[in-house]
Amino acid sequence: MPIKIEKKIVSYAIKKPEDETAKQPEPAEKAPAEAHGEFRREGNVVHMTETLERPDELIGSTYKVKPPVADHAMYITINDIILNQGTEQEVRRPFEIFINSKNLDHYQWIVALTRVISAVFRKGGDVTFLVEELQAVFDPRGGYWKPGGKFMPSLIAEIGEVIERHLTKIGMIQPTDLDEHQKKLIEQKRAEYEAAHGQKDAFAEDGSSNSNDAGFPAGAQLCTKCNTAAVVMMDGCLTCLSCGDSKCG
Numbered sequence: 001m002p003i004k005i006e007k008k009i010v011s012y013a014i015k016k017p018e019d020e021t022a023k024q025p026e027p028a029e030k031a032p033a034e035a036h037g038e039f040r041r042e043g044n045v046v047h048m049t050e051t052l053e054r055p056d057e058l059i060g061s062t063y064k065v066k067p068p069v070a071d072h073a074m075y076i077t078i079n080d081i082i083l084n085q086g087t088e089q090e091v092r093r094p095f096e097i098f099i100n101s102k103n104l105d106h107y108q109w110i111v112a113l114t115r116v117i118s119a120v121f122r123k124g125g126d127v128t129f130l131v132e133e134l135q136a137v138f139d140p141r142g143g144y145w146k147p148g149g150k151f152m153p154s155l156i157a158e159i160g161e162v163i164e165r166h167l168t169k170i171g172m173i174q175p176t177d178l179d180e181h182q183k184k185l186i187e188q189k190r191a192e193y194e195a196a197h198g199q200k201d202a203f204a205e206d207g208s209s210n211s212n213d214a215g216f217p218a219g220a221q222l223c224t225k226c227n228t229a230a231v232v233m234m235d236g237c238l239t240c241l242s243c244g245d246s247k248c249g
Helices: 017-023 104-123 129-135 155-169 180-197
Strands: 039-042 045-048 059-065 074-083 091-101 229-234 237-240
Touching: 059 155, 074 155, 091 104, 091 155, 104 155, 129 155
Parallel strands: none
Antiparallel strands: 039 045, 059 074, 074 091, 229 237
């Protein structure tokens, strides 16, 4: 609406959004780090801010990755920052990632990948989406099998699996382990399958049946849920002996 000014204008100032923000009262109680603007919390999600500087010392874990398609192993180090240490609001969040390898063929994309992931970590929030994005990367030359019978579609996907293990370790991702009832059921089904279909090796010293390197029956198919070669036909239904996934529900 137009406003009629009755007095003479002698000065003026531009109103900025920051002025309204400064006028808002601060909450009565805040955690030490949050009070200094280092991060803000929305429910269970922690958003870090640009004022959060890297401490001189960080805690972390190093994971060894040795894909069969590479000549040298890769060592993935993920460092974490502890916010509100020593208080009830103490949380541990990933802060940076480093990948070291003797193979210089991957140097460029490793540096680019680690810088991008570290930037996402420092931004805060829900960083668990990185796991799904990395594990969805497929190598056009084909993937490989890890020791234990799990299929990896690419080296990037295995880096995503390492990040998933680390986020599960620090509590950002809830573990999806089977409960005791499911484990007993899988062991029972596995014993029934091996008893019915297992062939004894006459030249084996212990007389054990044939199986793959992971201990699952030989000829087991690949599970689309856990990427493990452990799917067998049980009672007319394809059942995974690793994660319990079944086509019959």
